[in-house]
Amino acid sequence: MGKTIAVLPGDGIGPEVTSGAVRVLETLSQKYGHNFSFVKGNIGGSGYEAEGHPLPESTLSICKKSDAILLGAVGGPKYDTLPAHLRPEKGLLAIRKELELFANLRPVTAFDALLDASPLKRERVTDVDFIIVRELTGGLYFGEPSERRGDVAVDTLVYSEQEIERIVDKAFQLAKTRKQKVTSVDKANVLESSKLWREIVEKVAQKYPEVTLEHVLVDAAAMKLITEPASFDVIVTENMFGDILSDEASVLTGSLGMLPSASLREDKLGLYEPAHGSAPDIAGQNKANPLATIMSAALLLRNSFDLHEEASVIERAVTDTLNSGYHTADLSVNGSNAKRVGTQEMVDQVIKHMAKYMPSSISK
Numbered sequence: 001m002g003k004t005i006a007v008l009p010g011d012g013i014g015p016e017v018t019s020g021a022v023r024v025l026e027t028l029s030q031k032y033g034h035n036f037s038f039v040k041g042n043i044g045g046s047g048y049e050a051e052g053h054p055l056p057e058s059t060l061s062i063c064k065k066s067d068a069i070l071l072g073a074v075g076g077p078k079y080d081t082l083p084a085h086l087r088p089e090k091g092l093l094a095i096r097k098e099l100e101l102f103a104n105l106r107p108v109t110a111f112d113a114l115l116d117a118s119p120l121k122r123e124r125v126t127d128v129d130f131i132i133v134r135e136l137t138g139g140l141y142f143g144e145p146s147e148r149r150g151d152v153a154v155d156t157l158v159y160s161e162q163e164i165e166r167i168v169d170k171a172f173q174l175a176k177t178r179k180q181k182v183t184s185v186d187k188a189n190v191l192e193s194s195k196l197w198r199e200i201v202e203k204v205a206q207k208y209p210e211v212t213l214e215h216v217l218v219d220a221a222a223m224k225l226i227t228e229p230a231s232f233d234v235i236v237t238e239n240m241f242g243d244i245l246s247d248e249a250s251v252l253t254g255s256l257g258m259l260p261s262a263s264l265r266e267d268k269l270g271l272y273e274p275a276h277g278s279a280p281d282i283a284g285q286n287k288a289n290p291l292a293t294i295m296s297a298a299l300l301l302r303n304s305f306d307l308h309e310e311a312s313v314i315e316r317a318v319t320d321t322l323n324s325g326y327h328t329a330d331l332s333v334n335g336s337n338a339k340r341v342g343t344q345e346m347v348d349q350v351i352k353h354m355a356k357y358m359p360s361s362i363s364k
């Protein structure tokens with residue numbers, strides 16, 4: 001199958017981790033005879049440096065012509081003095097909005113090899129396997145006005161019924177294929193937008209009688225992620241709550257470098273990126289954990305290309321790599337087989353472990 005993947009490395013560790021994921025995808029493309037082609041585009045601070053804008057027109061056009069998008073990360077202190085509309089993060093928000101990528105899926109899985117890498121007790125993180133469904137194109141990030149008025153600053157939190165309904169429906173659809181439980185997170189004791197959110201969740205839930213629904217206020221949800229993380233299946237929430245809770249949830253897996261994500265819309269085009277940022281503190285040092293981006297590539301194969309076997313080759317190879325003791329410096333792994341390696345060596349190990357699950361010659 002000829003498929004085009006737009007690759008937007010971005011800033012900081014973005015280029016290091018995306019190049020690793022591209023090597024993984026190239027290996028699969030070759031072994032399965034898929035003929036993937038990769039087209040690079042600029043985004044974020046590097047978009048501004050190369051083309052004067054954090055989301056250049058050329059990048060948007062490449063993405064619109066592609067079958068899927070793989071993104072690294074944007075941002076960094078060297079861009080802090082840019083005017084607000086040229087900041088790297090604006091490029092990321094703009095691509096999500098322009099392409100209507102309203103559903104951000106962030107799976108949180110505790111790997112056996114990393115149960116002691118989390119600061120929580122291993123009993124607590126054993127069996128952690130949930131997914132955060134974060135609304136991605138509404139809420140405080142996009143509401144107008146968002147401005148300064150003298151010594152006052154204003155941001156606006158807006159949600160329409162339709163925006164809530166489509167993300168909540170996505171969450172229930174997913175729950176049907178998993179453990180049949182949805183936890184809706186809001187702040188309905190205070191916010192009007194959350195009251196509407198809860199009403200719509202109740203309405204959508206009626207279509208899915210087989211799925212158990214619970215409502216949890218966001219402050220309590222932040223606590224429960226630590227005290228009862230294995231009790232969750234699908235968590236659905238608005239944009240900013242989802243942003244904050246997903247970084248918190250990453251700690252259960254051992255590192256922010258372990259959390260992949262898929263940003264989806266109604267058709268097959270999707271944008272796949274690690275949940276982490278550009279990690280300026282370790283950029284360019286071959287220290288970044290590439291697994292979140294590699295696992296995002298697996299989500300790309302599953303969601304945009306329906307290549308489930310190929311996706312599971314990646315997922316099994318990641319598990320085997322970790323089981324063999326290989327890990328990057330962000331993961332505290334101490335067993336007798338522990339081997340600390342750099343970004344590129346970690347990618348090499350994943351590719352090595354993929355070999356045993358792939359056909360030895362081109363089969364399609």
Ligand SMILES: NC(=O)c1ccc[n+]([C@@H]2O[C@H](COP(=O)([O-])OP(=O)(O)OC[C@H]3O[C@@H](n4cnc5c(N)ncnc54)[C@H](O)[C@@H]3O)[C@@H](O)[C@H]2O)c1
Pocket residue numbers: 013017072073074075076077089092256257273274275276277278279280281282287288289290292330
């Ligand atoms: N999707 C994105 O592009 C995205 C997401 C979050 C933050 N950002 C941007 O990134 C910049 C830095 O933000 P931050 O420092 O708050 O968050 P960050 O996620 O970049 O880093 C937080 C901490 O986690 C570590 N870390 C993150 N990813 C890692 C990986 N793959 N391997 C090993 N360690 C990793 C970093 O070294 C750092 O100590 C900011 O400009 C921010 O706006 C971008």
Ligand SMILES: CC(C)[C@H](C(=O)O)[C@@H](O)C(=O)O
Pocket residue numbers: 075089092093243275277
């Ligand atoms: C960089 C920033 C705009 C972004 C967000 O808040 O959505 C990031 O934190 C993320 O989680 O993808």
Ligand SMILES: [Mg+2]
Pocket residue numbers: 243244247275
């Ligand atoms: Mg975030």
